[in-house]
Amino acid sequence: MSETRVGRVLRTDAKVCQVAFDGEVRACAPRGKLFEDLGDIKTPVAVGDWVEVSMGDEMPGIELVRPRENWLPRVASSHDPRAQILFANVDQLLVMGSAAKPRLSPNRTDRILAACAYHEIPAHLVINKIDLDKHGDVAEFIETYQNAGIEIFPISATEQDGIERVAEQLRDKVSVLYGASGAGKSTLINAIQPGLDIKTAKISKYWDAGKHTTTYSQMHALDAVGGHIIDTPGIRVFRLFGINKAELRDLFPEFVPYNGKCGFSDCSHDHEPDCAVFDAVEEGKIAMTRFESYLQILDELAPPPEDDTPVAPPDR
Ligand SMILES: Nc1nc2c(ncn2[C@@H]2O[C@H](COP(=O)(O)OP(=O)(O)OP(=O)(O)O)[C@@H](O)[C@H]2O)c(=O)[nH]1
Ligand SMILES: [Mg+2]
Ligand SMILES: [Zn+2]
Incomplete structure (x- = not known):
């Protein structure tokens, strides 16, 4: 029988994964059985996974993905409702946006933050390119x-x-950098660990947007500070996977103090009368952009499985 080793997935491509074993990186192929019974998950292996690999063959085979400590899924695409697992087993995520070129998208940021809150992944916000902040947008984002x-x-x-x-x-953590193309994710990693020389590219002059220079997620060792970082390709859309309408309101932390203060005890803060969250938005206590993101996401999510909300009798 061939030797089995445990390694960590650094990168996944269509049929091959780069897996790190003690000091050695090998190309490994997930066995066909991993693709069976995936249910609503698109791919069996994600960056950050711990995997058991049989080493015997020329191409070592990934036999098993160990249970994940955490993971972040999103809806694979507008044509594919399954979950794409972006990464697994991380300590934190840094959402990255930039002051300009391209300007940070509150909507995309809020989607990622809500998904991280649901999956209990600590998330922070990096606002890059403050050298280009000509309109004071950064102060507004910070607030x-x-x-x-x-x-x-x-x-x-x-x-x-x-x-x-x-x-x-x-320092000493496994982190993910995630955000729009052109925000400067790869530039930041190069600044922290210069030897990596990850490819970066100028912003498109025409669109003021990134060119999707990084095309796959990859985990890099940060020798300078200790720990690892996963560089990811710039995202266009982030649709939340596996979260229902009733769960969303608790994923916006500044809404939570108003729970129970609305006219309806189960208020979804979606245009119901006498809504404390809506009032707080009008009073400037909650940012309008956050409320807009919430309503847009809410609109996309499925109702809770057993929706026992009492239905008003018909007018007759
Ligand atoms: N002015 C300014 N430009 C920056 C800064 N950081 C990065 N850039 C530039 O922004 C462009 C895009 O940077 P990348 O690091 O390739 O961006 P990315 O987020 O990795 O983009 P994708 O790989 O496409 O997702 C490059 O031309 C960088 O030089 C900054 O702090 N200020
Ligand atoms: Mg990049
Ligand atoms: Zn409400």
Whole structure:
């Protein structure tokens, strides 16, 4: 019988995964049996997985994915409702946006933060390119997300401004950098660990957007500070997977103090009369962008499985 070893997945491609064993990286192929009974999950292996590998053959085979400590799924695509597992077994996620070129999308940020809250993955916000902040947008982002209880790292990766604080946050942890294309994820990793030389690219002049330079997720060792970081491709859309309408309101931390203060005890904060969250938005206590994100996500989610909300009798 061939030797079985335990390794960690650094990168996944269609049929091959790069797996790190003590000091050695090998290309390994997931066995066909891993693709059976996947249910509503699209792919069996994710970056960050611990896997058991039989080493005998020329191409070692991944026999088993060990149970995950945590994982982050999203809906695979608009044509495919299954879960795409973005990564597994991480200590934290840093959502990355930039002050400009491209300007941080509150909606995308809020989606990622809500998904992390649901999956109990600690999440922080890095706002890059503060050197381009000509309109004071950064101060507004900071206020919005401080209100939501999120720790914020305003930085300039190219000017090396604020980098040490991020490096400290990464120390000895497994972290993920996630966000829009062109936000500067790969630039930041290169700044913290210069030898990596990850490819980066200029923003499209025409679209003011990134060019999807990073095309696969990959875990890198951070020798400079200790720990690992997963660089990810820029995302366009993030649809929450496996969360229902009733669960969403608790994933916006600044809404939670108003639970039970609305006219209806089970208020979904979606245009019901006498809604304390809506009032708080009008009074400027909750950011309008956060409320808009909430309503947009709510609209996409399925109702809870046993929706026993009393239905009003018909008018007759
Ligand atoms: N002005 C300015 N430009 C920056 C900063 N950080 C990164 N950039 C530039 O932004 C562009 C995109 O950076 P990347 O690191 O490739 O962005 P990314 O988030 O990895 O993008 P994808 O791989 O496409 O997801 C590059 O031209 C960087 O030089 C910054 O702090 N200030
Ligand atoms: Mg990149
Ligand atoms: Zn309400």
